[in-house]
Amino acid sequence: MTKQAPVDKRRIILDAAVRVFARDGFHKCRVSDIADEAGVAYGLVYHYFKSKDQVLDTLFLERWEVLLEAIRHTDALEVPAEEKLHAIAGFIIDSYRHDPDLMKVIIVEVTRAANSFGAVHIRKIDEAYALIRGVVEKAQQRGEFRSEIPAQFAVMSFYGAIEQVLTGWIFGLLDEGEDAYDSAKAHIVQTICGGLAA
Amino acid sequence: MTKQAPVDKRRIILDAAVRVFARDGFHKCRVSDIADEAGVAYGLVYHYFKSKDQVLDTLFLERWEVLLEAIRHTDALEVPAEEKLHAIAGFIIDSYRHDPDLMKVIIVEVTRAANSFGAVHIRKIDEAYALIRGVVEKAQQRGEFRSEIPAQFAVMSFYGAIEQVLTGWIFGLLDEGEDAYDSAKAHIVQTICGGLAA
Amino acid sequence: MTKQAPVDKRRIILDAAVRVFARDGFHKCRVSDIADEAGVAYGLVYHYFKSKDQVLDTLFLERWEVLLEAIRHTDALEVPAEEKLHAIAGFIIDSYRHDPDLMKVIIVEVTRAANSFGAVHIRKIDEAYALIRGVVEKAQQRGEFRSEIPAQFAVMSFYGAIEQVLTGWIFGLLDEGEDAYDSAKAHIVQTICGGLAA
Amino acid sequence: MTKQAPVDKRRIILDAAVRVFARDGFHKCRVSDIADEAGVAYGLVYHYFKSKDQVLDTLFLERWEVLLEAIRHTDALEVPAEEKLHAIAGFIIDSYRHDPDLMKVIIVEVTRAANSFGAVHIRKIDEAYALIRGVVEKAQQRGEFRSEIPAQFAVMSFYGAIEQVLTGWIFGLLDEGEDAYDSAKAHIVQTICGGLAA
DNA sequence: GATGAATGAGGATTCATTCAT
DNA sequence: GATGAATGAATCCTCATTCAT
Numbered sequence: 001m002t003k004q005a006p007v008d009k010r011r012i013i014l015d016a017a018v019r020v021f022a023r024d025g026f027h028k029c030r031v032s033d034i035a036d037e038a039g040v041a042y043g044l045v046y047h048y049f050k051s052k053d054q055v056l057d058t059l060f061l062e063r064w065e066v067l068l069e070a071i072r073h074t075d076a077l078e079v080p081a082e083e084k085l086h087a088i089a090g091f092i093i094d095s096y097r098h099d100p101d102l103m104k105v106i107i108v109e110v111t112r113a114a115n116s117f118g119a120v121h122i123r124k125i126d127e128a129y130a131l132i133r134g135v136v137e138k139a140q141q142r143g144e145f146r147s148e149i150p151a152q153f154a155v156m157s158f159y160g161a162i163e164q165v166l167t168g169w170i171f172g173l174l175d176e177g178e179d180a181y182d183s184a185k186a187h188i189v190q191t192i193c194g195g196l197a198a
Numbered sequence: 199m200t201k202q203a204p205v206d207k208r209r210i211i212l213d214a215a216v217r218v219f220a221r222d223g224f225h226k227c228r229v230s231d232i233a234d235e236a237g238v239a240y241g242l243v244y245h246y247f248k249s250k251d252q253v254l255d256t257l258f259l260e261r262w263e264v265l266l267e268a269i270r271h272t273d274a275l276e277v278p279a280e281e282k283l284h285a286i287a288g289f290i291i292d293s294y295r296h297d298p299d300l301m302k303v304i305i306v307e308v309t310r311a312a313n314s315f316g317a318v319h320i321r322k323i324d325e326a327y328a329l330i331r332g333v334v335e336k337a338q339q340r341g342e343f344r345s346e347i348p349a350q351f352a353v354m355s356f357y358g359a360i361e362q363v364l365t366g367w368i369f370g371l372l373d374e375g376e377d378a379y380d381s382a383k384a385h386i387v388q389t390i391c392g393g394l395a396a
Numbered sequence: 397m398t399k400q401a402p403v404d405k406r407r408i409i410l411d412a413a414v415r416v417f418a419r420d421g422f423h424k425c426r427v428s429d430i431a432d433e434a435g436v437a438y439g440l441v442y443h444y445f446k447s448k449d450q451v452l453d454t455l456f457l458e459r460w461e462v463l464l465e466a467i468r469h470t471d472a473l474e475v476p477a478e479e480k481l482h483a484i485a486g487f488i489i490d491s492y493r494h495d496p497d498l499m500k501v502i503i504v505e506v507t508r509a510a511n512s513f514g515a516v517h518i519r520k521i522d523e524a525y526a527l528i529r530g531v532v533e534k535a536q537q538r539g540e541f542r543s544e545i546p547a548q549f550a551v552m553s554f555y556g557a558i559e560q561v562l563t564g565w566i567f568g569l570l571d572e573g574e575d576a577y578d579s580a581k582a583h584i585v586q587t588i589c590g591g592l593a594a
Numbered sequence: 595m596t597k598q599a600p601v602d603k604r605r606i607i608l609d610a611a612v613r614v615f616a617r618d619g620f621h622k623c624r625v626s627d628i629a630d631e632a633g634v635a636y637g638l639v640y641h642y643f644k645s646k647d648q649v650l651d652t653l654f655l656e657r658w659e660v661l662l663e664a665i666r667h668t669d670a671l672e673v674p675a676e677e678k679l680h681a682i683a684g685f686i687i688d689s690y691r692h693d694p695d696l697m698k699v700i701i702v703e704v705t706r707a708a709n710s711f712g713a714v715h716i717r718k719i720d721e722a723y724a725l726i727r728g729v730v731e732k733a734q735q736r737g738e739f740r741s742e743i744p745a746q747f748a749v750m751s752f753y754g755a756i757e758q759v760l761t762g763w764i765f766g767l768l769d770e771g772e773d774a775y776d777s778a779k780a781h782i783v784q785t786i787c788g789g790l791a792a
Numbered sequence: 793g794a795t796g797a798a799t800g801a802g803g804a805t806t807c808a809t810t811c812a813t
Numbered sequence: 814g815a816t817g818a819a820t821g822a823a824t825c826c827t828c829a830t831t832c833a834t
Contacts (some may be wrong), residue, residue: 009797027225030824041799046826048797112310112365126371153385156366157359164358165351167310173324174350187351195393207814228807239816241811250808405818423621426803437820442805444818508706508761522767549781552762553755560754561747563706569720570746583747591789603793624828635795637832646829 010048013038014062017055022101026056026109057121060110063102064124067091071131081139086189088132089162096166097181104170107163129155145193158192208246211236212260215253220299224254224307255318258308261300262322265289269329279337284387286330287360294364295379302368305361327353343391356390406444409434410458413451418497422452422505453517456506459498460520463487467527477535482585484528485558492562493577500566503559525551541589554588604642607632608656611649616695620650620703651715654704657696658718661685665725675733680783682726683756690760691775698764701757723749739787748786755782 016038020029031052035042049055074087096103110121132155139145145154165184168174214236218227229250233240247253272285294301308319330353337343343352363382366372412434416425427448431438445451470483492499506517528551535541541550561580564570610632614623625646629636643649668681690697704715726749733739739748759778762768 031826032824042801043799043826043828044797046828047799052825108311113306122369122371125369129371149385149389150381152366152372153363153382154389156362156372157355157386157389160358160360160362160365161355162358163362164354167358168350168354171320171323173320173327174354183348184351187347188355191347191352191355191390191393193393195389195391229809230807233817240818241809241816242814244809245814245816427805428803438822439805439807439820440818442807443820448804504707509702518765518767521765525767545781545785546777548762548768549759549778550785552758552768553751553782553785556754556756556758556761557751558754560750560757563754564746564750567716567719569716569723570750579744580747583743584751587743587748587751587789588785589789591785591787625830626828629796636797637795637830638793640830641793 009038009040009044013040013045013048014055014059018059018099018101018105021056021059021105021109026052026105056105056109059102060106060121061124063095063106064128067095068124068127068131071128075131075135081135081142081144082189082193084135085132085158085193086185088135089158089188090185092162092166093181093185096169097178100169103166107166108170111163112167129159132159154192158188161188161192207236207238207242211238211243211246212253212257216257216297216299216303219254219257219303219307224250224303254303254307257300258304258319259322261293261304262326265293266322266325266329269326269333273329273333279333279340279342280387280391282333283330283356283391284383286333287356287386288383290360290364291379291383294367295376298367301364305364306368309361327357330356352390356386359386359390405434405436405440409436409441409444410451410455414455414495414497414501417452417455417501417505422448422501452501452505455498456502456517457520459491459502460524463491464520464523464527467524471527471531477531477538477540478585478589480531481528481554481589482581484531485554485584486581488558488562489577489581492565493574496565499562503562504566507559508563525555528555550588554584557584557588603632603634603638607634607639607642608649608653612653612693612695612699615650615653615699615703620646620699650699650703653696654700654715655718657689657700658722661689662718662721662725665722665729669725669729675729675736675738676783676787678729679726679752679787680779682729683752683782684779686756686760687775687779690763691772694763697760701760702764705757723753726752752782752786755786 013034017034020033020037023029024033031045032042034052034055035045038045045052045055049058070091071088074084074091077084077087079087092103111125129152133151136145136151136154136158140147140151165174165188169176169180174180211232215232218231218235221227222231229243230240232250232253233243236243243250243253247256268289269286272282272289275282275285277285290301309323327350331349334343334349334352334356338345338349363372363386367374367378372378409430413430416429416433419425420429427441428438430448430451431441434441441448441451445454466487467484470480470487473480473483475483488499507521525548529547532541532547532550532554536543536547561570561584565572565576570576607628611628614627614631617623618627625639626636628646628649629639632639639649643652664685665682668678668685671678671681673681686697705719723746727745730739730745730748730752734741734745759768759782763770763774768774
């Protein structure tokens with residue numbers, strides 16, 4: 001007789017929330033939908049989280065921390081800047097490939113609605129920008145990237161391009177599929193680094 | 199006897215709604231807040247609009263139609279593609295410069311939350327993408343732009359970069375100011391067309 | 397055809413609230429009970445009052461202001477202090493006779509639970525004490541009342557006696573009836589002014 | 595090996611409940627607040643008590659029984675009625691002096707809100723009135739007290755005066771302090787027995 | 793006895809929308 | 814057109830109580 005893996009209801013609730021938020025949207029869904037989806041009692045959501053907002057916060061912060069770590073790790077590598085950007089875009093796109101619901105929630109409900117939430121989220125998001133800016137600035141110092149374009153704008157273009165592609169997938173405006181994911185990584189980086197001009 | 203300037207209360211309500219949506223967010227504000235801001239009676243909002251949603255819809259569609267027209271007009275010009283993209287980015291950025299509240303509402307409440315609303319918005323948004331895609335594709339056919347990058351991705355990068363810069367301003371993560379607006383136009387186009395690489 | 401007296405729904409709600417609070421208690425009753433009793437829609441309660449608490453507040457303050465006015469008026473009369481106390485006790489007891497539900501609510505839910513509410517109530521209650529203290533102090537200065545007993549204690553005894561009698565009626569521990577009301581006024585004043593001792 | 599002082603968790607919970615009820619009020623506090631204050635697990639409160647109400651009941655009944663016993667004992671003494679009333683007032687005031695939180699809870703949450711609870715409390719409270727009435731009636735028969743004032747009213751005045759003074763202390767409307775306690779005893783009895791009149 | 797996770801009914805409050813005037 | 818009182822469904826959150834360990 002093997003010992004049963006202990007069930008972490010907190011985790012179950014978070015995972016259920018991802019599905020519900022992705023399906024119905026944060027504002028349209030009810031807390032009871034989350035509880036139902038998780039198969040737990042209504043009140044248990046409030047046992048683990050102070051509010052509906054906090055469920056979303058937790059989801060975002062958990063994942064965003066992983067993203068920040070990935071960017072930091074990438075930044076530390078001894079590779080060309082272009083390769084770093086490829087790795088970062090790749091990480092974000094793979095996050096979507098691996099768990100599209102979670103990324104949908106993060107982009108649609110948090111990243112693109114960050115003003116509704118406290119300044120905490122905006123600061124976290126800015127942390128990611130700052131890390132990527134570091135990558136660009138170092139590349140500019142090393143002469144890999146040209147310096148006419150302020151790093152801040154470069155970052156916005158890069159990150160904006162990625163998020164827009166994900167949004168295209170989320171809204172069904174862009175074809176999805178295994179091939180699409182990999183080519184998206186390449187094309188975004190090609191565009192941002194090489195430019196569209198012939 | 200001088201002719202009274204006709205007061206268009208419908209317009210007053212729409213303008214008030216922009217300020218309220220920008221300040222409090224579409225979900226957090228109440229219809230009464232709009233009426234208060236407009237200085238009209240509660241019920242009048244419902245005299246002119248079927249619902250709170252319709253107020254936002256109207257705001258979005260009014261402005262988006264202008265944007266589409268601007269893109270169409272630009273597309274028809276006989277100028278290099280890069281110049282066209284500069285005009286389009288310029289138009290969007292000038293829209294923000296001229297009425298930041300309205301653009302904030304359109305981006306934060308509509309463009310980036312389009313899934314909450316009916317498919318109407320998504321289709322309208324996609325119309326803009328399609329027009330810009332036309333610009334890119336023609337440039338590719340003419341050899342102005344290289345063809346390795348699918349036009350669809352190019353558009354996403356271009357539009358995403360613009361929206362991200364606006365978002366940066368909206369969230370206070372990017373320096374604003376008259377200079378910033380003009381240089382933003384240039385830098386976005388430089389990045390997307392010329393690339394970051396040295 | 398005579399014009400109908402306009403119905404003041406705010407008043408109707410307040411009056412209904414008195415009955416409901418008296419019957420079920422402030423904590424046990426639901427806002428919907430008040431609306432039902434008043435025969436109005438649920439939301440109307442919130443159209444006129446910010447919260448359930450505020451309904452009780454309004455009831456208390458309305459009536460308490462009348463009490464304060466009555467005490468002030470009595471105090472201004474040129475009559476012996478004992479007569480003044482009789483008038484004050486009489487006013488409070490007549491208030492109960494006239495609208496026992498309202499006085500029950502004020503005593504049970506406000507006066508005797510004033511710590512749950514904001515300091516506003518306590519201050520209002522203290523205002524009544526202060527006025528009565530004035531009556532006693534003047535009587536002491538004039539030699540009508542002896543000075544050994546601090547006015548503050550005298551007031552507490554006087555007011556406490558009245559409230560306790562009302563509480564006795566409310567809880568069914570003391571016989572009620574038209575006779576009882578008048579004799580109560582006399583007996584309370586006799587006790588406080590003349591003392592029990594033979 | 596020294597014998598451990600036995601820890602009576604039931605007692606610890608009751609004592610914690612007194613503090614919590616006094617601080618936050620019976621209705622506003624949560625059962626978990628009691629457990630926290632007591633430093634015990636949530637469920638333990640329910641191990642010892644059937645419900646939150648029962649905790650309050652226990653507190654009240656425990657103390658009230660002591661009060662009843664004190665009154666009974668006083669009543670049996672061969673001393674003048676005035677002295678008996680002084681002893682009773684003294685006992686209640688000393689109870690407050692010794693444990694103000696407990697008396698606050700009993701007065702604010704039970705004695706003055708007795709209608710919310712079952713008839714049990716009212717009957718217990720009435721028992722005290724009956725005992726004091728006995729004191730007064732005997733005094734009236736013996737000619738110590740005059741008979742015009744029905745004993746029942748005399749009791750209400752006496753007990754009401756005491757409770758009002760305690761309430762004054764509780765609500766901060768009356769000066770407290772060691773001196774105040776003793777003079778309060780004297781003044782209440784002087785007022786009730788001797789009257790205010792010169 | 794002791795723990796604290798789990799349950800779920802209950803109720804206040806909000807607010808979009810309607811409608812009589 | 815204009816007003817704002819009236820409606821009532823929707824839903825978050827609280828918290829007493831139970832129960833498995």
